[in-house]
Amino acid sequence: MIKEEILRKYARLAVCMGVAVQPGQLLVLTSSVECAYFTRLCVEEAYKAGAGEVLVLWNDEAVTKLAFQNESTETLSRIAPWKIEQKKNCIDQKCCFLYVESATPGLLAEIDGKKLQTVRMAKETAFEPFEYYTVANYGQWSIVAIPTVPWAKKVFPELSDEKALEALWNAVLTSVRVSQDNDPVTEWQRHNEELQHHCDLMNGFRFQSLHFKNGLGTDLTVGLIKDHIWAGGCDKAKNGAVFNPNMPTEEVFTMPDKYRVDGRVYATKPLSYQGKLIENFYLDFQDGKVVSFHAEKEEDTLKNLVGFDEGSSYLGEVALIPHDSPISRLGILFLNTLFDENASCHLALGASYPDNLKNGTELKREELDRLGSNYSKIHCDFMFGSADMEITGTTWDGKQVGVFHSGNFVL
Incomplete structure (x- = not known):
C-alpha cells in the first residue's frame, strides 16, 4: 500500500x-x-x-x-x-x-x-x-x-x-513527478518552464503547416490556424490563478485550421471511448474532414466518435510529445488517455481550445468559426506518435524546418 x-x-x-x-x-x-x-x-x-x-x-x-x-x-x-x-x-x-x-x-x-x-x-x-x-x-x-x-x-x-x-x-x-524524497511542486515548476521553452520556439516560427510521416504509414499535413498559439503545462485563469489542467502532461499543443488537414494518420495506441477500446485504426482526412476510417476492433465505436456531431469529424488540437519523454520511457500502455496521450504525439477530434488563438477567448463562436476554429460538443484525443516520427514545419513564406527527427524535437 x-x-x-x-x-x-x-x-x-x-x-x-x-x-x-x-x-x-x-x-x-x-x-x-x-x-x-x-x-x-x-x-x-x-x-x-x-x-x-x-x-x-x-x-x-x-x-x-x-x-x-x-x-x-x-x-x-x-x-x-x-x-x-x-x-x-x-x-x-x-x-x-x-x-x-x-x-x-x-x-x-x-x-x-x-x-x-x-x-x-x-x-x-x-x-x-x-x-x-x-x-x-x-x-x-x-x-x-x-x-x-x-x-x-x-x-x-x-x-x-x-x-x-x-x-x-x-x-x-x-x-506526476511525486516521489518519497522530492518536492513535486518544485519539480512541476521546473517542468512548466521546460514546456514553455518549447512553446516559445514553436511560436517563434509561426508555421502555417506541419507534415507528419512515419514507417507505419502516417502521411498527414496539418494546417495551423493563422495567429495560432502553442501552449503547454500550466495555464492562467481569468482570475489570475496559474493552474495545471492535466497531471501528468508532457505536451505542447495548438489549434489546427479546421479545413486544412489532408492525408492518412495511423493510431499507435488504443483509444478508450464510451467505455470501449478502439484498436489498430486509421483516419483519412480531406480538406480537414474525416472521409474514411478503419479499426480492427470497435470500428462501430470509432464511427460513433467521428459521427458524434458536425465538428467531431474535424480536428481541434495537434500536440507534440517527444518519444523520449518520461511516460514514453516507462514503456507502459496505461489504457487511459490522460497518461497515454502524454507518451505520444496526438491529435484531437472535436472542439478547439480558444486560448490556442490570439485573443481567441474574447471571440464569439461565429467569429472563431470564420477563422477556422472547430466547434464540437466533444474533444477526444488519440495517439499517433512513434519512435520514427518525422515532422517538418512549413512557414508562411515557404521555408521548411525540421521539427522532429526520429521521434524527438530537433529545434
Missing part, C-alpha cells in the same frame, strides 16, 4: 499546483467512490490552502454500468433540472473543478454503442451552456488519476492484484 505521506504529497500537488484553489474559493471535486481515501486528503489539503468551501460529487462506475444494463435510453438521457442548476450555481460562485478519475478500461464494452452515444449527447447538450467556463479558462480545472485493482489488472494482467496495483501506482507517481 502506498504510504499516506506520498498520497498526501499527491493530494497537495493536485490541489495547489493542479487546480490551484484560491483563498475563499469554492472547490467542486468530482470523484469515484473507489478513490474516497485520496479524495478526503484532497479535501483536507484544499481547506489548508484556504478554500472557502469544498463540494464533493461522487460517482460509482459499477453503479453506472448497472444503470446502462437495466435502464432505458430515455431514462438515462433524462437530465434532472437540479443537476443543471447545481452546475450553474457553482460557476456563478466562480468555482474551480478538480476531477479524480479511476475509470476501468473497457468497462462498458458490452453496452450498445448507440445507447452510449445517445446518453452522451444528452448530457453534453444539457451542460453545453457551461462549457465556456473551462474551455476558455474562466476558472481553474484539473484532472488527476488514482489506480484501482480493475484498472491495474488491465494494464498488468500477468501480475497478482496486489502486485498489479503496486506497479500501476509506481507508474502513476513517476508520471
Whole structure:
C-alpha cells in the first residue's frame, strides 16, 4: 500500500499546483467512490490552502454500468433540472473543478454503442451552456488519476492484484513527478518552464503547416490556424490563478485550421471511448474532414466518435510529445488517455481550445468559426506518435524546418 505521506504529497500537488484553489474559493471535486481515501486528503489539503468551501460529487462506475444494463435510453438521457442548476450555481460562485478519475478500461464494452452515444449527447447538450467556463479558462480545472485493482489488472494482467496495483501506482507517481524524497511542486515548476521553452520556439516560427510521416504509414499535413498559439503545462485563469489542467502532461499543443488537414494518420495506441477500446485504426482526412476510417476492433465505436456531431469529424488540437519523454520511457500502455496521450504525439477530434488563438477567448463562436476554429460538443484525443516520427514545419513564406527527427524535437 502506498504510504499516506506520498498520497498526501499527491493530494497537495493536485490541489495547489493542479487546480490551484484560491483563498475563499469554492472547490467542486468530482470523484469515484473507489478513490474516497485520496479524495478526503484532497479535501483536507484544499481547506489548508484556504478554500472557502469544498463540494464533493461522487460517482460509482459499477453503479453506472448497472444503470446502462437495466435502464432505458430515455431514462438515462433524462437530465434532472437540479443537476443543471447545481452546475450553474457553482460557476456563478466562480468555482474551480478538480476531477479524480479511476475509470476501468473497457468497462462498458458490452453496452450498445448507440445507447452510449445517445446518453452522451444528452448530457453534453444539457451542460453545453457551461462549457465556456473551462474551455476558455474562466476558472481553474484539473484532472488527476488514482489506480484501482480493475484498472491495474488491465494494464498488468500477468501480475497478482496486489502486485498489479503496486506497479500501476509506481507508474502513476513517476508520471506526476511525486516521489518519497522530492518536492513535486518544485519539480512541476521546473517542468512548466521546460514546456514553455518549447512553446516559445514553436511560436517563434509561426508555421502555417506541419507534415507528419512515419514507417507505419502516417502521411498527414496539418494546417495551423493563422495567429495560432502553442501552449503547454500550466495555464492562467481569468482570475489570475496559474493552474495545471492535466497531471501528468508532457505536451505542447495548438489549434489546427479546421479545413486544412489532408492525408492518412495511423493510431499507435488504443483509444478508450464510451467505455470501449478502439484498436489498430486509421483516419483519412480531406480538406480537414474525416472521409474514411478503419479499426480492427470497435470500428462501430470509432464511427460513433467521428459521427458524434458536425465538428467531431474535424480536428481541434495537434500536440507534440517527444518519444523520449518520461511516460514514453516507462514503456507502459496505461489504457487511459490522460497518461497515454502524454507518451505520444496526438491529435484531437472535436472542439478547439480558444486560448490556442490570439485573443481567441474574447471571440464569439461565429467569429472563431470564420477563422477556422472547430466547434464540437466533444474533444477526444488519440495517439499517433512513434519512435520514427518525422515532422517538418512549413512557414508562411515557404521555408521548411525540421521539427522532429526520429521521434524527438530537433529545434
